[in-house]
Amino acid sequence: xxxxxxxxxxxxxxxxxxxxxxxxxxxxxxxxxxxxxxxxxxxxxxxxxxxxxxxxxxxxxxxxxxxxxxxxxxxxxxxxxxxxxxxxxxxxxxxxxxxxxxxxxxxxxxxxxxxxxxxxxxxxxxxxxxxxxxxxxxxxxxxxxxxxxxxxxxxxxxxxxxxxxxxxxxxxxxxxxxxxxxxxxxxxxxxxxxxxxxxxxxxxxxxxxxxxxxxxxxxxxxxxxxxxxxxxxxxxxxxxxxxxxxxxxxxxxxxxxxxxxxxxxxxxxxxxxxxxxxxxxxxxxxxxxxxxxxxxxxxxxxxxxxxxxxxxxxxxxxxxxxxxxxxxxxxxxxxxxxxxx
Amino acid sequence: xxxxxxxxxxxxxxxxxxxxxxxxxxxxxxxxxxxxxxxxxxxxxxxxxxxxxxxxxxxxxxxxxxxxxxxxxxxxxxxxxxxxxxxxxxxxxxxxxxxxxxxxxxxxxxxxxxxxxxxxxxxxxxxxxxxxxxxxxxxxxxxxxxxxxxxxxxxxxxxxxxxxxxxxxxxxxxxxxxxxxxxxxxxxxxxxxxxxxxxxxxxxxxxxxxxxxxxxxxxxxxxxxxxxxxxxxxxxxxxxxxxxxxxxxxxxxxxxxxxxxxxxxxxxxxxxxxxxxxxxxxxxxxxxxxxxxxxxxxxxxxxxxxxxxxxxxxxxxxxxxxxxxxxxxxxxxxxxxxxxx
DNA sequence: ATAATTTGCGCAATCGATTGCATAAACTTG
DNA sequence: CAAGTTTATGCAATCGATTGCGCAAATTAT
Numbered sequence: 001x002x003x004x005x006x007x008x009x010x011x012x013x014x015x016x017x018x019x020x021x022x023x024x025x026x027x028x029x030x031x032x033x034x035x036x037x038x039x040x041x042x043x044x045x046x047x048x049x050x051x052x053x054x055x056x057x058x059x060x061x062x063x064x065x066x067x068x069x070x071x072x073x074x075x076x077x078x079x080x081x082x083x084x085x086x087x088x089x090x091x092x093x094x095x096x097x098x099x100x101x102x103x104x105x106x107x108x109x110x111x112x113x114x115x116x117x118x119x120x121x122x123x124x125x126x127x128x129x130x131x132x133x134x135x136x137x138x139x140x141x142x143x144x145x146x147x148x149x150x151x152x153x154x155x156x157x158x159x160x161x162x163x164x165x166x167x168x169x170x171x172x173x174x175x176x177x178x179x180x181x182x183x184x185x186x187x188x189x190x191x192x193x194x195x196x197x198x199x200x201x202x203x204x205x206x207x208x209x210x211x212x213x214x215x216x217x218x219x220x221x222x223x224x225x226x227x228x229x230x231x232x233x234x235x236x237x238x239x240x241x242x243x244x245x246x247x248x249x250x251x252x253x254x255x256x257x258x259x260x261x262x263x264x265x266x267x268x269x270x271x272x273x274x275x276x277x278x279x280x281x282x283x284x285x286x287x288x289x290x291x292x293x294x295x296x297x298x299x300x301x302x303x304x305x306x307x308x309x310x311x312x313x314x315x316x317x318x319x320x321x322x323x324x325x326x327x328x329x330x331x332x333x334x335x336x337x338x339x340x341x
Numbered sequence: 342x343x344x345x346x347x348x349x350x351x352x353x354x355x356x357x358x359x360x361x362x363x364x365x366x367x368x369x370x371x372x373x374x375x376x377x378x379x380x381x382x383x384x385x386x387x388x389x390x391x392x393x394x395x396x397x398x399x400x401x402x403x404x405x406x407x408x409x410x411x412x413x414x415x416x417x418x419x420x421x422x423x424x425x426x427x428x429x430x431x432x433x434x435x436x437x438x439x440x441x442x443x444x445x446x447x448x449x450x451x452x453x454x455x456x457x458x459x460x461x462x463x464x465x466x467x468x469x470x471x472x473x474x475x476x477x478x479x480x481x482x483x484x485x486x487x488x489x490x491x492x493x494x495x496x497x498x499x500x501x502x503x504x505x506x507x508x509x510x511x512x513x514x515x516x517x518x519x520x521x522x523x524x525x526x527x528x529x530x531x532x533x534x535x536x537x538x539x540x541x542x543x544x545x546x547x548x549x550x551x552x553x554x555x556x557x558x559x560x561x562x563x564x565x566x567x568x569x570x571x572x573x574x575x576x577x578x579x580x581x582x583x584x585x586x587x588x589x590x591x592x593x594x595x596x597x598x599x600x601x602x603x604x605x606x607x608x609x610x611x612x613x614x615x616x617x618x619x620x621x622x623x624x625x626x627x628x629x630x631x632x633x634x635x636x637x638x639x640x641x642x643x644x645x646x647x648x649x650x651x652x653x654x655x656x657x658x659x660x661x662x663x664x665x666x667x668x669x670x671x672x673x674x675x676x677x678x679x680x681x682x
Numbered sequence: 683a684t685a686a687t688t689t690g691c692g693c694a695a696t697c698g699a700t701t702g703c704a705t706a707a708a709c710t711t712g
Numbered sequence: 713c714a715a716g717t718t719t720a721t722g723c724a725a726t727c728g729a730t731t732g733c734g735c736a737a738a739t740t741a742t
Binding site: 359396 | 720728
């Protein structure tokens with residue numbers, strides 16, 4: 001009940017030695033005799049001694065905390081990355097503080113500042129969709145706090161990054177559709193120029209070009225990549241009477257929205273129109289038909305991000321050469337794009 | 342670049358006063374003159390002073406950290422609860438440390454201990470499916486650390502809880518099916534006796550009873566509530582030739598699995614079989630047909646959990662009367678259970 | 683046996699912020 | 713004007729762990 005937590009001073013008092021000796025004994029300092037070490041560790045166990053992280057954090061200036069900032073937590077992708085980070089961090093006795101920016105720049109800024117304020121030892125983050133001004137991140141770097149960006153990153157900051165090869169993902173998706181015999185491929189992308197979507201778009205165009213299919217701007221639909229945007233995007237294209245036989249959406253959500261519309265109109269998937277999404281969200285197995293998508297290995301991304309973070313932590317001076325790790329995506333073929341002809 | 346963080350001592354030195362005065366001035370202590378206060382706050386701004394949380398944590402014994410333990414982070418439900426907790430916590434200048442137990446008891450135990458070790462000011466948790474032994478949680482209570490349980494809770498611990506009325510949810514789901522004219526309702530529940538699933542089951546039976554429908558144990562399928570369990574569960578029932586015209590699954594995932602099997606067999610949903618899930622996961626809009634489900638208001642649950650936490654924090658002695666807040670679920674009707682006859 | 687090392691441990695300061703107690707100065711009151 | 717109050721601030725300890733420096737005792741070398 002009222003058992004106050006034991007400190008090194010309590011141990012010291014019981015053994016008639018000083019706290020310094022206890023501290024050294026616990027840290028296995030060679031200057032302390034074996035006998036004393038044993039006495040100390042025994043007594044520590046007896047008193048259920050737990051070192052006070054806060055005290056050592058104050059002394060060492062390290063909080064053993066990593067701040068993680070994501071746009072939104074309830075996406076399979078981001079929560080899996082977080083899990084990946086946690087796995088590495090916990091093994092090294094670090095805790096993870098998760099914050100969401102909710103895609104709102106103001107939140108992102110204030111959450112970054114709050115984390116600095118809380119003296120986290122570093123920050124691992126993915127940029128919000130609308131983040132243009134990078135001052136708050138530059139501020140992190142300037143303060144010498146290790147920063148790792150993942151997935152939604154930027155090359156305008158001199159810092160470590162982990163990304164997947166979005167260009168390749170876009171290429172694979174489109175190539176797959178072409179090989180299945182689709183030719184007039186609608187592409188869903190964003191209005192704002194987020195890096196990852198731009199790259200997927202590039203990959204898409206390159207695949208078209210490589211297979212001798214002319215690129216048609218009319219087939220590009222721009223929106224916010226949500227379910228609703230997929231619905232509206234495809235509806236508009238149908239209304240305009242633009243002919244198409246496939247959709248490559250840079251988001252699974254928009255793809256799902258488009259499928260709903262198409263099915264309602266009696267368009268058969270994949271017979272009449274093939275559909276490929278991006279991210280391999282959990283629900284891609286559950287749509288009808290199941291949605292072909294690009295898998296991104298988010299757990300692994302989390303592992304790498306954490307490793308880059310700990311590397312940076314160990315070499316606080318090594319700023320000149322930020323590392324950029326690129327992971328390979330994988331095409332997961334499901335029924336929505338499998339035409340058997 | 343090399344700007345060391347300013348401390349109250351730096352401010353004090355520049356103003357030729359002591360750190361005590363600075364500290365008091367910043368905390369708006371009435372004993373300090375207005376002139377001094379202004380000088381201090383001005384200088385603090387000038388030096389970009391940020392109070393060191395770690396130092397005050399050491400002094401006050403408070404870390405301004407809430408540990409949150411969930412079985413798994415990438416479920417809409419849990420991540421929304423976390424967001425709800427964050428919203429309240431951030432407003433009160435608290436940070437949230439999120440940990441996943443991954444439904445593994447050993448992880449749950451070690452993560453709880455790690456959080457205590459990290460001196461969090463309290464813990465908000467949801468029990469793992471396989472958690473029987475509650476010693477690690479009892480330990481939290483015994484140490485006087487505020488503990489709030491949500492959703493997957495237990496009455497075997499004397500602590501605050503937030504739950505939704507799972508009994509009512511089960512009742513509403515079944516009543517809805519009955520009102521739509523379904524009579525032979527399969528129920529998916531767990532093998533292990535997790536509270537929430539037991540209550541949904543009770544509600545289900547009560548609804549049957551209230552509408553004069555005999556309960557049939559053959560219609561109950563027990564599994565782990567994942568997609569795969571839904572597939573296997575319904576497959577087995579079909580193989581056994583047990584007649585049924587509806588499914589009430591205590592999990593959206595299992596419901597989705599069952600729907601896949603039924604559609605493959607040519608069973609029409611909702612004409613031949615009506616389906617209702619539970620949790621209102623994001624994908625329930627995306628299945629074909631969209632899945633009727635029970636919405637749980639997870640953000641609100643997070644809010645309440647955080648409030649209970651802060652209440653407990655303010656009244657560390659008030660142990661005798663743990664509060665139990667029960668939230669009302671809501672039936673979200675979609676096409677999977679709408680029979681138009 | 684004395685000098686030179688090594689071994690084992692204590693002292694005291696430090697990390698920043700906080701706070702009970704003391705004190706000097708300014709002001710009020712009789 | 714002396715005594716009592718109030719006002720504004722300083723002093724020093726505290727929270728717990730860590731660490732450079734120093735010093736005795738034990739051990740080894742000469």
